[in-house]
Amino acid sequence: MEKPKFKTVQEVVAAGEGLPDRYLQAPTGDDNGIPLNASIPEMDIPAIDLSLLLSASEDGREELNKLHLALSTWGVVQVMNHGITKAFLDKIYKLTKEFCALPSEEKQKYARDIGSIQGYGNDMILWDDQVLDWIDRLYITTYPEDQRQLKFWPQVPTGFRETLHEYTMKQHLVIKQVFKAMARSLELEENCFLDMCGANATMDTRFNMYPPCPRPDKVIGVKPHADKSAFTLLLPDKNVEGLQFLKDGKWYKAPIVSADTILINVGDQMEIMSNGIYKSPVHRVVTNREKERISVATFFIPGADKEIQPVNGLVSEARPRLYKPVKNYVKLLNNYYLQGLRPIAASLI
Ligand SMILES: O=C(O)CCC(=O)C(=O)O
Numbered sequence: 041m042e043k044p045k046f047k048t049v050q051e052v053v054a055a056g057e058g059l060p061d062r063y064l065q066a067p068t069g070d071d072n073g074i075p076l077n078a079s080i081p082e083m084d085i086p087a088i089d090l091s092l093l094l095s096a097s098e099d100g101r102e103e104l105n106k107l108h109l110a111l112s113t114w115g116v117v118q119v120m121n122h123g124i125t126k127a128f129l130d131k132i133y134k135l136t137k138e139f140c141a142l143p144s145e146e147k148q149k150y151a152r153d154i155g156s157i158q159g160y161g162n163d164m165i166l167w168d169d170q171v172l173d174w175i176d177r178l179y180i181t182t183y184p185e186d187q188r189q190l191k192f193w194p195q196v197p198t199g200f201r202e203t204l205h206e207y208t209m210k211q212h213l214v215i216k217q218v219f220k221a222m223a224r225s226l227e228l229e230e231n232c233f234l235d236m237c238g239a240n241a242t243m244d245t246r247f248n249m250y251p252p253c254p255r256p257d258k259v260i261g262v263k264p265h266a267d268k269s270a271f272t273l274l275l276p277d278k279n280v281e282g283l284q285f286l287k288d289g290k291w292y293k294a295p296i297v298s299a300d301t302i303l304i305n306v307g308d309q310m311e312i313m314s315n316g317i318y319k320s321p322v323h324r325v326v327t328n329r330e331k332e333r334i335s336v337a338t339f340f341i342p343g344a345d346k347e348i349q350p351v352n353g354l355v356s357e358a359r360p361r362l363y364k365p366v367k368n369y370v371k372l373l374n375n376y377y378l379q380g381l382r383p384i385a386a387s388l389i
């Protein structure tokens with residue numbers, strides 16, 4: 041059961057009482073004592089032109105091969121020409137920043153309830169010695185419309201609600217195209233993933249706010265995790281680094297991407313559906329001493345009524361089924377995430 045209300049990070053900073061111990065990471069043994077803000081190599085995230093992916097031309101085939109290579113190695117791509125304008129993405133970023141800068145009392149109007157993820161607040165606190173992430177967030181289910189709980193949709197800044205609605209609809213179109221492209225890149229019938237996710241699939245958008253942190257060497261913004269979605273659309277901060285991906289046991293920092301780009305990373309449920317061919321990458325966010333960082337992540341989550349499992353076309357004698365069918369993966373396995381464990385391990389055969 042979740043512990044009673046705890047301060048958000050912004051409230052901790054405002055109280056001026058120094059850094060509470062419960063944000064300090066204990067040495068894990070697998071980091072060899074390397075500080076969290078140590079300099080690390082930058083990764084090269086392949087860039088894909090979404091408008092080409094679904095074209096029947098030679099260029100389209102080449103783009104599908106690039107997508108396949110990116111998702112089967114890093115599990116992340118930069119997507120451009122996705123149909124959402126830079127001006128619109130700038131607006132999302134600006135509204136998020138404005139919401140973040142509101143007084144605490146205003147943001148608390150949208151506070152999440154104890155034990156529930158939706159709304160404004162901090163990390164869920166489930167046990168006494170849990171190390172907390174240096175992040176405040178607003179988490180909202182945006183799709184389908186009849187699942188919305190408008191009490192969590194900010195009325196200030198002006199235009200937030202309307203813009204989030206518009207963003208949801210635009211992202212939904214992108215998501216459908218990306219699913220089709222993923223299927224084609226694996227030589228599958230283009231609707232196979234969409235059909236498996238079903239009519240009750242949902243979208244959740246998480247507005248992440250990382251205040252400047254006095255101990256970026258010891259405090260983490262988001263602890264290492266893989267997303268539980270099918271895949272995630274991410275708008276990382278356009279100026280402040282922080283996102284890192286783990287590959288072959290080493291951390292790499294994601295580059296700052298241009299303002300018209302969306303990052304897409306594979307989530308656990310796509311890893312399962314693709315029978316392990318597309319990788320759901322472990323990633324984390326480190327903190328920054330001087331600068332606030334903002335990001336907006338949208339998770340596409342298969343319907344809780346649907347069994348998610350490797351699609352038939354990707355299971356063969358040479359490539360046996362790696363995962364058991366899972367249902368309502370997000371709910372079932374949330375506790376793993378909070379303990380810093382990988383839920384997908386629980387669905388391996
Ligand atoms: O802040 C970021 O860039 C990534 C956040 C993230 O990994 C998440 O919200 O799942």
Ligand SMILES: [Fe+2]
Pocket residue numbers: 265266267323
């Ligand atoms: Fe994530």
